[in-house]
Amino acid sequence: MIKAGIIGATGYAGGELVRLLLGHRNAEIKWFGSRSYIDRKYADVYRNMFCLVEDKCLDDNLKELAGQVDVIFTATPQGYLASVLTEDILNRVKIIDLSADYRIKDVSVYEKWYQIEHKSPQFLEEAVYGLCEINRDDIKGARLVANPGCYTTCSILTAYPLVKEGLIDTDTLVIDAKSGTSGAGRGAKTVNLFCEVNENMKAYGVTEHRHTPEIEEQLSYAAGREVLVNFTPHLVPMNRGILVTEYAKLREVQREDGTWGLPSDERIRAAYEKYYAKEAFIRILDQGVCPETKWVEGSNFVDVNFKTDARTGRVILMGALDNLVKGAAGQAVQNMNLLFGEPETEGLFFAPLFP
């Protein structure tokens, strides 16, 4: 039985971790960390857990926790983990960090976009970016997994096969993303009140959202060259779900008959299948079917598809996931499964909730 501790158990991502780990046959939660609710019953904070969780919330003592559990999930504000992580802790426990502290290899990029100093850049190199479908083998042996962001998971997985195969001109790549409001967290802010979000839609963080460099770094690895994108997130009046719509010019490729031209739909689909056909959690939709966030709600699936436009020479890529599951807690559990030799789908392979 894997013993797990959660630091930041009372945020939305932390709450989802609890939900998923309760359904995991070989894991148990030993520590519900929450600085805001110390000594309060966890089920008083999340009443869906009434009768399911009897524990009280504890403080966020990473050092003490490291001696009690096998894995620690940190669903904490940026900078927290970097400020407390030590070699000693890493020697005693696996860490899956849901914050951004170890996602970006270049510390100056991190500090520029997050506007905070990184307190332990010495662990950046060894940290493995926990996008399971791309970095599976590296994750298995890691001590420290940087669990990807919600937007980034969706943005990268939607574009990855085409970038990797050189089918699109990454200089033309534009990512227009839409997210449910749980992505904004449980903090009490006026802008996230029901009456402000309901019946409303807006872009935010235009040109400066922090998931931009994370997307760029990973797509650069895939492309083998530097990729810069415009990434624009939007807030949508729904609780869960991220939808990304990506636009790029197709690149000419050599066809079987030796001629050059834009890749056919079959070729693009083959690229997706090359990388994802065996993936349990990535569903390449049938031709012509556009992903909808509702079809993945509550699950760890990512649905992807594309449409080409001969008129403009562009391909439109689409991807959908549940920001709290594959975009956060689900992927974290998937990483835990990889770290501990569990079947990768354990605790995660259930049907989405509809309607």
Added chain:
Amino acid sequence: MIKAGIIGATGYAGGELVRLLLGHRNAEIKWFGSRSYIDRKYADVYRNMFCLVEDKCLDDNLKELAGQVDVIFTATPQGYLASVLTEDILNRVKIIDLSADYRIKDVSVYEKWYQIEHKSPQFLEEAVYGLCEINRDDIKGARLVANPGCYTTCSILTAYPLVKEGLIDTDTLVIDAKSGTSGAGRGAKTVNLFCEVNENMKAYGVTEHRHTPEIEEQLSYAAGREVLVNFTPHLVPMNRGILVTEYAKLREVQREDGTWGLPSDERIRAAYEKYYAKEAFIRILDQGVCPETKWVEGSNFVDVNFKTDARTGRVILMGALDNLVKGAAGQAVQNMNLLFGEPETEGLFFAPLFP
């Protein structure tokens, strides 16, 4: 492995049955019946099931199906099952009927409220009303289970202990119920369009909703006398969830010291605990906590609580459940577990989804 067939698999309740049975360790679906989508892939109708269900939809041949499976769920319009059910079928297969055909013992009451002729009243007597917490023992040996309605499950379970113990004057009982829109089904009707339901709230079926006689019959059994209530359903702009608020005058009871007076909060709570303390799916909330539909979403839980008002001598009872789970498919699976000797919670004991 219990082999199950579903007639009406493409309605919302049918879809939820599929979701739940996919997660049941000892059941498998052999027949996805849907008159509207014959020969279409089930996962084309409910794309959340893409990669999870490969079957096509079949017609609704109850007789043929009876030879292939152990249990049939009928999530069909009123009158369907009554029109095709035979003794021969009942001898070969268990039936759990999610329609109202066998819920009401008095055929004249059924025909009055549903405005259709009942085609096989001869099975009414043996049919067991599948409210698991109340009729558990009878269900176990049944051939035909009448799965309760969504509003009725919530309304009855919320009031049952107080009615049974004689703590309230049932002549004063008023039930004000609020439901998410999935209760209205997946039929394409203008009144259920997004723009008509969103940002809107209304009562409907006032004084004449068909769940009224079902509630009255069951509460009459509990009271040992005829109970008539006003039951008023309301449509709420949310997908899932039923909340009931019930009002009744408290009856004077004899206290431990021999005097008579209105029952104390402790006494009322004791009544709930007497009947529900051991129930896996009924949660008696802590004092002062009002049930919220979101805390049970996606789960088989019913949350109940109450508040007394010394000023008026009334008690206000509150209950919440997910209309598609405990209010339909979840309770149906719970009934299946009882019928086949499975642990009652198998396939059903998971945490609600929040947010």
Added chain:
Amino acid sequence: MIKAGIIGATGYAGGELVRLLLGHRNAEIKWFGSRSYIDRKYADVYRNMFCLVEDKCLDDNLKELAGQVDVIFTATPQGYLASVLTEDILNRVKIIDLSADYRIKDVSVYEKWYQIEHKSPQFLEEAVYGLCEINRDDIKGARLVANPGCYTTCSILTAYPLVKEGLIDTDTLVIDAKSGTSGAGRGAKTVNLFCEVNENMKAYGVTEHRHTPEIEEQLSYAAGREVLVNFTPHLVPMNRGILVTEYAKLREVQREDGTWGLPSDERIRAAYEKYYAKEAFIRILDQGVCPETKWVEGSNFVDVNFKTDARTGRVILMGALDNLVKGAAGQAVQNMNLLFGEPETEGLFFAPLFP
């Protein structure tokens, strides 16, 4: 031109006052008071007002304001107006108070339900309860108008004709109310975040909501005897709208032929028409039509109707209004029109927004 000042212009009710007064032909806003946003442009706080309001927010100096305007609207927390009101101010300016400070004549009742000391009870007697349709004549000459609460306006207007005419037994009256979330105000509270309210429904303030004594006082006047009710508010995932569903036993009345019996539907309808037929803002719906909040959204209308149940001897009353308009700012403007001899519908008679 009526010069108006608003104290509390940046709450939701204050914002709605601004919207309505901008459309009033004979009023202009001279003071946008907001303690939280002093010196900030009003249109930065409510961007719907961009290019429509150029003013900055000012402090809430009632005394200074009294010298500059003809009428002051106080859309402020409970206790504010009572703590600053003076005879001198009342001599110089009309005041329409959207808080509860002067709604309840009995100061002990106010202090019990609101849990604060009333600082100027000497003005309670002269304050006129600004329910225009009931107290029209008294309002016209008032210096201080206590603008009714949102729930109370809806609850009272829905029941008033039947209480006044003695058609229902007020001892059996139960009021089940449902409100959109703007009624909870613009304060940044976790419970009002989008993700907590959306896809959720709950009761709150059961047996102890502060609008209870206000409803009871006004219905007591109508009944000519003390009325106690159970009033239960519920939070609904929509921005605007209140729906009330009221239950009461009908009282036997003498019919035209001299016999006694429960009142007919015609008689009940006649009661509504007796009091409301000439009212511009109260719409008695056609028989069988249930009020829906969406049909009054953005407008000053109240829609009412009823349904009798011969089985139980009860009548179910239903009413709907927009909590920010007829439930707050609209009624306040209606009161202003009465105070200043304007046509009562000026600035208020426009069609609801649908969808």
Added chain:
Amino acid sequence: MIKAGIIGATGYAGGELVRLLLGHRNAEIKWFGSRSYIDRKYADVYRNMFCLVEDKCLDDNLKELAGQVDVIFTATPQGYLASVLTEDILNRVKIIDLSADYRIKDVSVYEKWYQIEHKSPQFLEEAVYGLCEINRDDIKGARLVANPGCYTTCSILTAYPLVKEGLIDTDTLVIDAKSGTSGAGRGAKTVNLFCEVNENMKAYGVTEHRHTPEIEEQLSYAAGREVLVNFTPHLVPMNRGILVTEYAKLREVQREDGTWGLPSDERIRAAYEKYYAKEAFIRILDQGVCPETKWVEGSNFVDVNFKTDARTGRVILMGALDNLVKGAAGQAVQNMNLLFGEPETEGLFFAPLFP
């Protein structure tokens, strides 16, 4: 008093026309045409109009109607107006067509995208594209106004000044649009049911939405060269509102000092102001403020703004409007005002509804 007739008065756009015309001081509706509801009271179809509209719905006899009114609004399915329009009708009455029949000059483009034959292409040349801010002078003298589509109005107005001034490379222009569900109309379709739209988001009509050629034609006029775009609409769980996010590479321009480079923010803002500074209904937001659909809800405003990204050399343009007002009925009334010499803002200049 302008006498107006509406063909298609019971769709959402038709309903909004009724709402707006009721508030117009110099117009009255003489004909509520609705093939689906002939002889039914209009207020039974839209109960928000109860007590405001007493008329019954009439058939859609354009010829007869032409003799009774000054202007006809056709809020009808594609192809209707083209199939009944005659020279005689145009001689007797002004027509404002809310369908797409006369929006596209090239009949082959229309027939390709709409997949129907155009029955009266002879009127295409004289029809004026009713985008008031761009074609104001031409509209004034027109007999036939082609009222622009909702997406197109928002997409074009957001990009127009930059295209006109040559500040962006139109070959790189991508338009990602998001719309509330009222844009899908009031037809009873499963995909538009509350439970299918709520808590969901999806793209649709990718690469083939019919507003694409309309946007391209108008932007081509502005650019002075052919413009092809990718336009991707998305369905959002809200009733009203369109938000567009547009992406394009900036073009190098000559600066005041003679050097060449990407245009500064000031230069881009100046372009917006050049065309829109005097427009009553276009609001250029303050720097850094992103448009939100809620800030324009119920009003005729279009809010626009932009953000440049030096890293990628792109500009992100954003625009928001209410699809039923400026995107349909409001613009139609604005066109009516132009046709009849009314102040352009008459009946349209009121504050948006918030929240």
